[in-house]
Amino acid sequence: MTFDQAYFDAGVDRRGTQCEKWDDPRMLPEGGVPLWVADMDFPCAPAVAEAVRRRAAHPCYGYSSGAAEEECTAALCAFWRRRHGLALQAEQCVTLPCVITGLKICVRLFTKPGDAVALFTPVYGPFYEAVRLNGRRAAAVPLLPDEAGRYPMNLKGMEDALKAGARLIMLCNPHNPVSRLWTREELTALAELAAAYDVKIVSDEIHADFVYAPGVFTPILSVEKAKGRAVMLCSASKTFNVAGLQQAAAAALDPALTEAVRREMAESGVTAGNIFAMAAATAAYTDGDEWLDGLLRYLDGSRKLLREYTEAHLPRARLSPVEATYLGWLDLRAYGLSCDELRIRCAREGVAFTGGTFFGPEGEGFLRVNFGCPRRQLTAGMDRLRRALEEE
Ligand SMILES: Cc1ncc(COP(=O)(O)O)c(C=O)c1O
Structure with a gap:
């Protein structure tokens, strides 16, 4: 099979699959x-669908021996080495049910109740x-x-937050x-600031694979000064469009950090390792x-x-340079x-976007x-936005 323009132009009909993006009438009118x-309106890679089908074909879905998780972690490490040049080892990784769980685990691990956590905003709502x-x-x-609408990292603001006592940096890399x-x-x-104020960094790298030339993704774990104080969170869910399966991982180069994440998960009652998710992520x-x-x-x-x-x-809109993500x-x-008025107008015209205030008051x-869809869908949605903005 060739994964060319025609393949992605064809997309996939997701309606009627209890899909959040298409099937929630509160968000999207008929x-x-x-x-x-x-998430994207493309079918996942055939190898992924085949792996899930193969696992489902055996009619017993009991506990796994651990071999499936080992295989999955080895595949994850090989992928990160191949695509991002990061030499991860299996023992540095912990399987998670999802990335947001990883953020919560790190908040609990590295801060105390009442502490401040510093984050660059606007940012993906569940960070807050x-x-x-x-x-x-x-x-x-x-x-x-x-x-140009490009957002440089606000290092001065971060230093102020750390000076005021923030105990953890929660980073979104690349930034959604x-x-x-x-x-x-x-x-x-950023890592130098973290070192100066002796705080940890948790870096959500779920969008790491969506990077456009000439850009090159920099994993936090490849930044020298961050190596002993960073936890990276990653997942196949965005990259391969399998978010509904729920599978992610945390990784740290300092064995004490990896062990601490494992312990906090156990204490918080978080378990992971769904057999279908592992089969899909491995493939x-x-x-x-x-x-x-x-x-x-x-x-x-x-x-x-x-x-x-x-x-x-x-002509009155400004699109920030899209260096990464879809x-x-x-x-x-x-x-x-x-944003409320935009939502109402967009609903009248039959199009849904994520309102900016989901990411904070800014x-x-x-x-x-979200342009992770066939181009005709993107153009149709933008035509509707244009009409919504032209309404009297
Ligand atoms: C930056 C970021 N982190 C995490 C998630 C959600 O990840 P998960 O479903 O693994 O918790 C998303 C989903 O949009 C995201 O954009």
């Missing part, structure tokens, strides 16, 4: 176009929840756009929603490269389409509409556009 929640649900405080470090691919220089400076990490390379070529074209569309048809951060403040007047 006949609507979803460009919201971050991971902090607040554990009785900690979110110390928001605002990211501010430059002339502002589509930033943090550079090695930025990450090194994805082992046999998914060709599909992933095709996907990245397609998304690169869609990213350009989104920019051209915005410039041609939404999510565009669209500044619509010049239209003078709140997101007022912004929408996040």
Whole structure:
């Protein structure tokens, strides 16, 4: 099978599969176009579907011996070595049910109730929840756009937060929603701050594989100063579009950190290792490269389409440079509409985006556009947005 433009243009009909993106009438009216929640409207790699079918074919779904998890972790390490040049070892990894669980585990492990956790905002909404649900405080470090709508890392703001006592840095690398691919220089400076204030870094690297040339992804664990104080969280879920299976991993180079994550999981009652998820992740990490390379070529074209569309048809909008992720951060403040008003207008026109305030108050007047879909769907959704903005 070739994973070319025609393959991704064909997409997959997800309606009627109890799918959050398409089948929730509160989010999307009948006949609507979803460009919201971050999963993609493409079938997963054939090798992944085949692995799940193969495992399901044996009609006994009992406890696994541990071999499946070992195989999955070995495949994950090989993938990260191959694609990101990171020499991970199996004993440095811990299996998690999902990435957000990993954030919560790290909050509990590295901070005490009442402590502040520093995070660059706007950021993926559940980051705040991971902090607040554990009785900690979110110390928001605002990211501010430059002339081009690009968001440099706010190192000064981070230092202020650490000076004021924040005990953990919660990083999103690359950053959802502002589509930033943090550079090695930025990450090194961040790690130096973490060292100076003796705090840990938990780095959510779920979007690591969605990076566009000439950018190169920098894993936090490859940053010298971060090596002894960082926990990386990763998953096949975004990369291979298998989020519903729920499978992720934490990794740290310091054995004491890996062990501490394992212990905190046990104490918190968190277990992982769903047999179908492990079969899928193993296949994805082992046999998914060709599909992933095709996907990245397609998304690169869609990213350009989104920019051209915005410039041609939404002259008052500003799209931040999309260096990473399949999510565009669209500044619509010049239209003078709140996220609530945007949502109501978009619903009337039959299109759904993620409102900017989901990522924090700085997101007022912004929408996040998910372009992980066939291009005709992206254009149809953007046409509807254009009509929504033109409404009297
Ligand atoms: C930055 C980020 N982290 C985590 C998640 C969710 O990951 P999981 O389902 O593994 O908790 C998402 C999903 O959109 C995300 O964008």
